[in-house]
Amino acid sequence: MSRALLVLSSGVIRDRGIDWIKRAPTGTRIEFKGPRRSLDQNSKLWACLSDVASQLSWHGERLTTEEWKFLFLDALKRETKTVRSLDGLGVVNIGRSSSDLSKQEFCDLIEVIMAFGAGHGVIFHDQDSNSLPPPVADQPAARTSPTAGNNSETI
Numbered sequence: 001m002s003r004a005l006l007v008l009s010s011g012v013i014r015d016r017g018i019d020w021i022k023r024a025p026t027g028t029r030i031e032f033k034g035p036r037r038s039l040d041q042n043s044k045l046w047a048c049l050s051d052v053a054s055q056l057s058w059h060g061e062r063l064t065t066e067e068w069k070f071l072f073l074d075a076l077k078r079e080t081k082t083v084r085s086l087d088g089l090g091v092v093n094i095g096r097s098s099s100d101l102s103k104q105e106f107c108d109l110i111e112v113i114m115a116f117g118a119g120h121g122v123i124f125h126d127q128d129s130n131s132l133p134p135p136v137a138d139q140p141a142a143r144t145s146p147t148a149g150n151n152s153e154t155i
Contacts, residue, residue, distance in 0.1 A: 034104055045113070048113045051124050072109060076109050
């Protein structure tokens, strides 16, 4: 077996994992991860990111929800590392994806976003509400000048 994944959802599956471990050849790598995030957590994350992206600028620049996510993941010390691009003209973000976070790590990420937002005057909307601003994740980042007179807070 080159790769296998078991989610410990019953005694039978747990016993299967124990059997695999007993029969695994020396040098086999085993990784244990906590439970994956829930759909509610995922919805909460993107609702929070949408609120931050629609209400704040970062050093005079409007960021997409995806760009804000990378900033918050970096604050959580989980995601970002940059390296020079292959052509040497820029940098490329490499690192872990947020989809790899456990439920607890995801809770921690949402707490980082909420604390940052609270400290910067972000009004967070209920994720199930129709009052959410439209998501901006797929839109190119709108570039704004801090002197352009927009209503967003500039960090």
